[in-house]
Amino acid sequence: MSAKVTLDYSLEVFETLLGEASRMVTRRYDNLDEAPTFAGLSPAEVASWFDEPLPDKEMDPQELLQQVDTQVMKNATLNISPHFHAYVNTGGTQISIIAELLASAVNQNLGKWHLSPIMCEIEKRVIRWCADLIDYSSSAGGVLVSGGSAANLAGLTVARNIVFENQAVRDKGLFGLAPMIVYTSTEVHGCVDKSIEQLGIGMSNLRKIPTDNDNKIDLNVLTDQIQQDKADGLQPFCLIGNAGTVNSGAIDPLDKLADIAAEHKLWFHIDGAYGGLAGALEEIRSLYKGLERADSIAIDFHKWLYQPFEAGCVLVKSWDELERTYYKTASYLSTDDQSDNRFDFNKYNFQLSRNAKALKIWMSFKAYGADRIKNAIRNDIELTRYLEA
Numbered sequence: 001m002s003a004k005v006t007l008d009y010s011l012e013v014f015e016t017l018l019g020e021a022s023r024m025v026t027r028r029y030d031n032l033d034e035a036p037t038f039a040g041l042s043p044a045e046v047a048s049w050f051d052e053p054l055p056d057k058e059m060d061p062q063e064l065l066q067q068v069d070t071q072v073m074k075n076a077t078l079n080i081s082p083h084f085h086a087y088v089n090t091g092g093t094q095i096s097i098i099a100e101l102l103a104s105a106v107n108q109n110l111g112k113w114h115l116s117p118i119m120c121e122i123e124k125r126v127i128r129w130c131a132d133l134i135d136y137s138s139s140a141g142g143v144l145v146s147g148g149s150a151a152n153l154a155g156l157t158v159a160r161n162i163v164f165e166n167q168a169v170r171d172k173g174l175f176g177l178a179p180m181i182v183y184t185s186t187e188v189h190g191c192v193d194k195s196i197e198q199l200g201i202g203m204s205n206l207r208k209i210p211t212d213n214d215n216k217i218d219l220n221v222l223t224d225q226i227q228q229d230k231a232d233g234l235q236p237f238c239l240i241g242n243a244g245t246v247n248s249g250a251i252d253p254l255d256k257l258a259d260i261a262a263e264h265k266l267w268f269h270i271d272g273a274y275g276g277l278a279g280a281l282e283e284i285r286s287l288y289k290g291l292e293r294a295d296s297i298a299i300d301f302h303k304w305l306y307q308p309f310e311a312g313c314v315l316v317k318s319w320d321e322l323e324r325t326y327y328k329t330a331s332y333l334s335t336d337d338q339s340d341n342r343f344d345f346n347k348y349n350f351q352l353s354r355n356a357k358a359l360k361i362w363m364s365f366k367a368y369g370a371d372r373i374k375n376a377i378r379n380d381i382e383l384t385r386y387l388e389a
């Protein structure tokens with residue numbers, strides 16, 4: 001019989017490597033004030049470091065860590081630096097770094113309840129807390145996804161599948177239906193364009209309404225356009241409000257948009273990837289009035305919850321809408337005992353196998369508490385006001 005094949009190191013070696021990896025992590029925090037935020041290397045130089053054929057033979061893991069330390073750790077863009085201000089980008093939290101290590105170590109698959117019973121409950125709790133934080137529906141359903149783009153795609157998928165459920169859109173597709181029209185402002189993020197293309201709705205059916213001087217959607221143009229489209233025999237079906245536009249952070253008049261959506265029977269989706277979580281701050285809550293009326297909301301935890309990539313979240317009014325959008329049976333997914341209400345996440349989202357994104361978020365909420373997280377968001381807003389002054 002051949003010798004046992006394993007990719008595992010001895011526990012002693014594994015522990016030494018973990019120790020070295022944790023020192024590599026903590027060294028990243030050295031001298032944060034002085035360290036450059038960008039390594040300034042040329043693409044050609046970086047490419048040259050990795051220009052090698054597939055390695056057939058093993059490498060000493062200590063040497064490998066050394067290489068990662070010199071090339072990856074020391075040259076990674078320093079988004080934890082107090083001088084890093086690029087894009088809508090956070091550095092991650094220390095408790096999340098630990099959570100990611102632990103989540104990888106237990107390597108749970110959120111597809112089926114019994115593959116990940118604890119992580120499954122943790123994710124449901126994180127969704128509950130997220131909805132509570134921004135004062136959204138107490139019966140909200142949701143799923144953690146890779147980020148804001150995926151969260152918007154998920155929200156708009158639910159919109160399409162629920163609004164056109166009676167036309168059997170999941171079965172028949174869009175064939176034979178009058179064009180479905182979606183409304184948003186010209187300031188909307190490009191991932192909405194991509195979602196509209198991907199959902200088969202087509203860019204020519206996405207109406208980008210001009211904005212006012214504050215980069216908020218012009219409500220008069222919006223209502224005129226909806227009326228025009230109805231008169232033209234098209235099917236207005238979805239209105240997307242921005243709770244923090246990518247360019248300027250502008251928040252559309254969400255309450256008025258909710259009124260318009262109700263009047264014209266449109267699904268009301270909010271892209272809160274950038275600004276949604278700032279709705280947790282009592283002093284600016286009035287800007288978010290109407291968010292609680294949204295049918296779906298995209299949230300990004302790797303923005304204003306300071307999480308390491310990737311962590312986004314889609315919220316909808318009920319779990320049932322997610323199930324009606326995504327549920328599929330398959331013999332390989334059936335389990336004998338469903339009598340105890342096992343919650344299989346694969347019924348509620350596109351993915352089957354899915355990692356445990358919620359652990360880092362749950363640990364962050366527990367470790368820092370919502371008050372401290374809100375204070376960090378407050379501080380960011382104050383810094384922006386300082387820069388503006």
Ligand SMILES: Cc1ncc(COP(=O)(O)O)c(C=O)c1O
Pocket residue numbers: 088146147148149150152189191244245246271272273274275300312
């Ligand atoms: C308003 C808005 N929506 C969506 C996105 C896309 O999010 P992600 O980069 O996490 O996919 C962003 C990213 O900056 C954003 O600002």
